[in-house]
Amino acid sequence: MDSKTFKEWGHTVVDWISQYMEGMEAYPVLSQVRPGEIKGKLPGGAPFEPERMERIFDDFKRIIIPGMTHWQHPSFFAYFPANTSGPSILAEFLMAAMGAQCMVWQTSPAATELEEVVMEWLRQMLGLPEGWSGVIQDTASTSTLCALLCARERSTGFAVNRRGFLQGSEKKLIVYTSEEAHSSIEKGVKIAGFGRENIRAVPTDDNFAMIPGELEKSIARDKRSGHLPCCVVATLGTTSSTAMDPLRPIGEICQRFNLWFHVDAAMAGTAAMLPEMKHIMDGIEYADSFVFNPHKWMFTNFDCSAYFCKDADALTSTFEILPEYLKTDLDRQVKNFRDWGVPLGRRFRALKLWFVIRYFGVKGLQEKVRVHIALAKEFESWILQARDFELVAPRTINLVCFRYHPLGNDLSEDKLEALNKSLMDELNRSGKLFLTHTKLRGKFSLRMCIGQTNVSRDHVMRAWDAIKEMAKRLSSP
Ligand SMILES: *Cc1c(COP(=O)(O)O)cnc(C)c1O
Secondary structure: OOHHHHHHHHHHHHHHHHHHHHOHHHOOOOOOOOOOOOHHHOOOOOOOOOOOHHHHHHHHHHHHHHHOOOOOOOOEOOOOOOOOOHHHHHHHHHHHHHOOOOOOHHHOHHHHHHHHHHHHHHHHHHOOOOOOEEEEEOOHHHHHHHHHHHHHHHHOOOHHHHHOOOOOOOOOEEEEEEOOOOHHHHHHHHHOOOOHHHEEEEOEOOOOOEOHHHHHHHHHHHHHOOOEEEEEEEEEOOOOOOOEOOHHHHHHHHHHHOOEEEEEOOOHHHHHHOHHHHHHHOOHHHOOEEEEOHHHHOOOOOOOEEEEEOOHHHHHHHHOOOOHHHOOOOOOOOOOHHHHOOOOOOOOOHHHHHHHHHHHHHHHHHHHHHHHHHHHHHHHHHHHHOOOEEEOOOOOOOEEEEEEOOOOOOOOHHHHHHHHHHHHHHHHHHOOOEOEEEEEOOEEEEEEEOOOOOOOHHHHHHHHHHHHHHHHHHHOO
C-alpha cells in the first residue's frame, strides 16, 4: 500500500471510528447473530487475486459489525468491562504502525524503559510496596501462571526447571485458593504441572471471602500428609461477586509456613487508586506477587495486564534463557523483559498506558472509577428498596449481584433460576443492555457491573427501568 492510499484509508477509518463511538448506542449491545451466520457469509478459501480496500472495508461494515458485541457500549454491564478510551486507541494505532517486537532492550530501548517507568507509576498509584518491580503481561491468566511457576521453582530450589515435574513420586506441591477464585488459577495449576487434584478450594464466609482459619487448617492437614504447601492465591474482587479476601491474615499464614503469596486483583486492583479504597490492600506487603488488568477497568485497550513482584530475581531465574543469538553487550546494564514472562516476543503495551495515564491524569482516572462505584451503590439501593428484587451478595465496588424474587408466591430455587434466566435472556435479546449471571451458594444471580468508560447515571437508570419492566412482563400471565 503506497502512502497516498494509506493516508486516504487512514482518514476513512478514523472517520468511521469516530462515528462508531458517537453512534454506539444505536447498536444492540449483544450481537444478535446466530451460530454460523458470519461464517456463512465468508468464502471458505483465501482470495488468490488482490482485493480492493473498498470491498474489504465494505464487508467489514456489512458482515463483521453485526457479529460484534459492543463492549464499549455504555449499557454494557456484563462480565467485567474491557473498556478502552480515545488516548488508548490512538496509542494502539502508533504501536501498530511501528510494529516493534520488544523482546529485549535493544529491540526498542524506549519500549523497555517506558515500561519500567509506567509500571513504577502504577505501583505508586495503587500503593504497592516500594522496591517491587512491574512488567506488563498479556492477561491476568498469564500473570497468575507466572506466579505459580515462580512459586513452584522457589519451593523446590529450581529443581523442576532442571529435572522436570513428577508430582506422583515426590512430595506433592499444593496450591491454595478460595472456592470463589477465578478459573485461571485452575488453568495455571494444570499448565504449571501441579495437577488439579493438588488445588485446595478454601471455604469462604458470608461475604464470599476466603476464611483464613480454614486456609491454615488445610495447610496443616497437607503438611501432616507429607505434602509440600507451595502457594496461596488470594483474590481481591472475585469474578462472581467482587469479594475481597483479607490479605493480612492470609499473608501472615503464608509467612509462617513460607508459602508464595499471589494476589489476583484483575479487576478490583483499579479501585486501589482511590484513597477511600486503600483498605482492600491492607497486608499487601506480605505478598510475593500481584496482578491487575488495566485492560479491564482502566480505559486501556485489551490486552494489558500489570504484574508486580517483590523479588524480580525469582521471576527472572524461573524464566531466564540466554541463547547466543539473543546476547548483547548490554545484558548486564539493562532489563530484558523476555525473561519476565512466558513469550519471547512482546508488544509495546507501555505506550497505551502512558497515553492513558497522562491524558486522564491520576485525578481523572480516580474520578471515573469513583463515579462507577457510586453508580453501583445507587443501583444497589434501588434493589434494596424494590419489593420484588433482592441482593444475592454484598457489594464491595462496582458490581451488584441481584435477582428477581417476586413476593407472595413461594418459588423454589429452580423456578427462581428459570425466571431470572429468562429475564436475563430477554433483556439481552432486546439489545438495550447486556448483563450476565453467576451462581452464589447455588443461587442463580444476575450481575450488573458498572465500569464502562462512558456510562452515565442515565444509562444505569434506563437499565433499571428495563429490568423492572421485563420482570413485570415475565410474571404477568
Ligand atoms: C478477569 C479475571 C481474570 C482473568 O483475566 P484475563 O486477563 O482475561 O486472563 C482473572 N482473575 C479475576 C479475578 C478476573 O476477574
